[in-house]
Amino acid sequence: MDSLQIIKEHPNFLVVFKPPGLAVHATVDKKREKLLDIVKSLNTNEEIKLLHRLDVATSGLVLLSRNSEAHEILRILWEEQKVEKIYHAKVWGSPKKDTGQWQDFVKEGREKGRDKMMVVKSGGKKAMSEYKVLKKDSTQTLLEIKLITGRKHQIRLQCASRGFPIVGDKLYGKEDNEKEMKLSCVQLSFDYEGDHLSIKV
Numbered sequence: 135m136d137s138l139q140i141i142k143e144h145p146n147f148l149v150v151f152k153p154p155g156l157a158v159h160a161t162v163d164k165k166r167e168k169l170l171d172i173v174k175s176l177n178t179n180e181e182i183k184l185l186h187r188l189d190v191a192t193s194g195l196v197l198l199s200r201n202s203e204a205h206e207i208l209r210i211l212w213e214e215q216k217v218e219k220i221y222h223a224k225v226w227g228s229p230k231k232d233t234g235q236w237q238d239f240v241k242e243g244r245e246k247g248r249d250k251m252m253v254v255k256s257g258g259k260k261a262m263s264e265y266k267v268l269k270k271d272s273t274q275t276l277l278e279i280k281l282i283t284g285r286k287h288q289i290r291l292q293c294a295s296r297g298f299p300i301v302g303d304k305l306y307g308k309e310d311n312e313k314e315m316k317l318s319c320v321q322l323s324f325d326y327e328g329d330h331l332s333i334k335v
Contacts, residue, residue: 137153137156137299138150138152138153138169138172138173139151141195142207142333144200144326145200145295146174146199146201146203146204146326147197147198147199147200147204148173148177148197148200149183149194149195149196149197149198149333150169150173150195150324151193151194151195151196151280151335152169152188152192152193152194152195152196153193154163154190154191154193154314154315154318155190155191155314156168156169157169157190157227158170158184158187158188158190158196159187160185168329169196169234170182170184170198170324173198173242176329177200177232180200180201181198181200181201181205182198182199183198183199183202183203184196184197184198185197185198185205185208185209186284186293186317188288189287189317190281190297191302191303191304191314191315191317192315192317192318193210193314193317194221194319194320194335195319195320195321195322195333195335196319197217197322199290201292205215205327206333207326208324208326211223211324211325211326213308215282215283215284216324216325217322217323217324218321218323218324219280219319219321219322220279220280220281220318220319220320220321220322220323221278221280221281221289221309221317221318221320222268222278222279222298222317222318223276223279223289223293223300223316223317223318224274224275224276224277224316224317225274225277225299225300225301225316226273226274226298226299226300226301226307226310227269227273227274227275227297227298228270228275228298229267229275229277229296229298232266232267233264233265233266233267234264234265235262235264235265235282236261236263236264236265236296237260237262237264238258238260238261238291238292239253239254239255239256239257239258239259239261240253240254240259240261240285240291240326241254241258241259241286242286245249248305250287250291250306251285251288251291251306252289252291253292253295259283259285260283261281261283261285261291261292262283262288263279263280263281263283263288263292264279265277265278265279265280266278274301275298277293279284286307289317290303290305290306290317291305291306293306294306294307300316301312301315302315302316302318303315303317318335321334321335
């Protein structure tokens with residue numbers, strides 16, 4: 135697939151750029167093309183495994199291990215929240231402040247016949263993000279968002295629940311003519327084998 139790009143090739147892991155619309159792994163549609171299968175087809179003699187996921191509509195960097203030893207090391211880094219994840223999101227409207235932190239409790243629910251994440255007052259899991267405004271005009275704002283936690287649909291929900299949904303978000307956003315959701319993982323940073331790696335796109 136032409137739009138799937140290898141951003142970093144390390145002996146023990148790969149970082150690839152996932153285009154919007156490409157599923158990371160198996161979905162209900164068994165015939166749908168998957169990022170994991172594409173990467174495996176390019177590295178047939180390796181034990182390729184995913185370390186995390188991105189929504190189908192989200193683009194950006196995806197980290198995959200190339201052997202079981204590396205997978206275990208990277209999995210622990212991810213679980214201990216030692217991988218810094220930076221996203222860019224174009225939203226309708228703008229936050230009141232140019233920098234800040236969002237903290238919510240979220241859980242899965244259902245609204246108008248569709249499964250969604252929801253902000254709740256009790257019984258949910260903590261979701262935290264930090265943001266800053268990169269640029270804005272009269273209708274839209276480009277945000278840089280650092281995930282502190284990694285809940286399902288976290289950025290999409292936190293933006294929408296505050297009144298500035300992501301452009302092109304068909305689940306949490308407003309009706310618009312955008313074909314693609316404007317949310318992308320643009321940077322992954324972590325320490326590996328004594329080096330601090332910061333992989334950007």
